[in-house]
Amino acid sequence: MSELLVVGISDYKLARCPNVFVTYALGSCVGICLYDRQAKVGGLSHIMLPESSMFSKNEVNRMKFADTAIVDLVRELTRLGGNNRRLVAKIAGGAQMFEVQPGSAIGTIGERNIVSVKNTLHSLNIPIIAEDTGLNYGRTVYFDLDTGIMKVQSLSRSIKEF
Amino acid sequence: MLSNYDELNDVQIDVLREIGNIGAGNAATALSTILDERVEISLPRVRITDFDTAVNALGGAETMTVGVLVNFSGEANGMIMFLLNMEDAKAIMSILIQDDGGDDGQLSELKLSAIKEIGNILGSSYINSISTLTGLTINISIPYIAIDMAGALMSVPIIEFGSVGDKVMFIEECFSAEENNLTSNIIMFAEIETLKIIMERLGLEI
Numbered sequence: 036m037s038e039l040l041v042v043g044i045s046d047y048k049l050a051r052c053p054n055v056f057v058t059y060a061l062g063s064c065v066g067i068c069l070y071d072r073q074a075k076v077g078g079l080s081h082i083m084l085p086e087s088s089m090f091s092k093n094e095v096n097r098m099k100f101a102d103t104a105i106v107d108l109v110r111e112l113t114r115l116g117g118n119n120r121r122l123v124a125k126i127a128g129g130a131q132m133f134e135v136q137p138g139s140a141i142g143t144i145g146e147r148n149i150v151s152v153k154n155t156l157h158s159l160n161i162p163i164i165a166e167d168t169g170l171n172y173g174r175t176v177y178f179d180l181d182t183g184i185m186k187v188q189s190l191s192r193s194i195k196e197f
Numbered sequence: 198m199l200s201n202y203d204e205l206n207d208v209q210i211d212v213l214r215e216i217g218n219i220g221a222g223n224a225a226t227a228l229s230t231i232l233d234e235r236v237e238i239s240l241p242r243v244r245i246t247d248f249d250t251a252v253n254a255l256g257g258a259e260t261m262t263v264g265v266l267v268n269f270s271g272e273a274n275g276m277i278m279f280l281l282n283m284e285d286a287k288a289i290m291s292i293l294i295q296d297d298g299g300d301d302g303q304l305s306e307l308k309l310s311a312i313k314e315i316g317n318i319l320g321s322s323y324i325n326s327i328s329t330l331t332g333l334t335i336n337i338s339i340p341y342i343a344i345d346m347a348g349a350l351m352s353v354p355i356i357e358f359g360s361v362g363d364k365v366m367f368i369e370e371c372f373s374a375e376e377n378n379l380t381s382n383i384i385m386f387a388e389i390e391t392l393k394i395i396m397e398r399l400g401l402e403i
Binding site for chain 2: 063130174
């Protein structure tokens with residue numbers, strides 16, 4: 036039975052095929068879909084911030100940060116039967132929701148999130164095979180473990196499949 | 198020692214509520230002056246709540262929402278966001294400017310800038326109330342506007358101030374002018390240091 040698994044903000048989930056993940060309304064957050072087609076396992080992570088080192092030690096939610104969330108999700112996928120060398124990634128999000136004055140500190144976080152996600156995936160040797168990132172609008176991401184398709188839905192825009 | 202919104206005690210939450218009440222009162226006065234019409238704002242409902250509860254109160258993460266963001270800095274740091282659903286945004290326009298009804302589901306530039314200005318007035322009213330009560334010097338940015346999914350908009354202040362725990366101060370208030378009633382929501386995010394300073398200035402233990 037296929038289920039719709041909802042991934043919240045600063046959260047990740049993993050499962051075996053068949054299952055569909057969804058994470059709603061990514062703004063400058065980034066959604067990372069990881070998938071091992073052969074083992075038929077995958078996961079979706081919804082990160083909020085680029086690096087855990089930006090914050091003090093008492094910030095314990097590792098699922099909030101790109102660098103810690105992805106590493107943890109990969110480790111858990113391995114336990115579920117996934118293989119590091121077969122994992123591929125599709126990513127979406129990292130928008131700049133508000134158009135701010137140049138030089139303002141607000142609004143660069145989406146871009147920094149994308150960079151951190153890419154660096155982390157690169158260090159784990161996981162290729163990014165599709166991406167829908169940046170720009171200035173919110174995205175809801177569906178990730179179907181049966182097909183490996185990432186579906187991106189936005190307001191007033193047609194649905195895109197990757 | 199206060200290090201998280203979760204650690205606010207009842208007295209401290211009451212203080213934040215009171216700041217919300219004064220801010221709403223100031224906002225009503227400012228709007229009445231601009232519109233030259235009586236604008237009443239109900240006693241606001243101020244809650245300290247988590248992200249999901251706040252998003253659900255707006256109708257869910259994917260609800261199309263108008264957000265006006267104002268950043269404040271100086272002796273107090275944080276963000277205030279004024280949020281309206283599309284229906285209420287259109288309703289507020291019929292109060293503000295003579296609505297020609299020719300928008301076809303969209304909001305014209307003029308209307309967007311009017312909504313931006315309301316967000317600005319409300320945001321400034323709250324900041325003024327904090328500043329007046331505490332004597333802190335606080336600067337506010339120009340307002341920024343976006344129309345998108347409620348969850349995507351609300352994540353912006355959460356991300357900027359994500360390190361203080363994921364609670365927000367969520368203020369619901371009901372405006373009425375002539376025959377129109379509408380609900381607006383304001384979320385306020387302050388750095389934890391700012392909360393401490395506010396409490397200290399008001400003579401509360403932290």
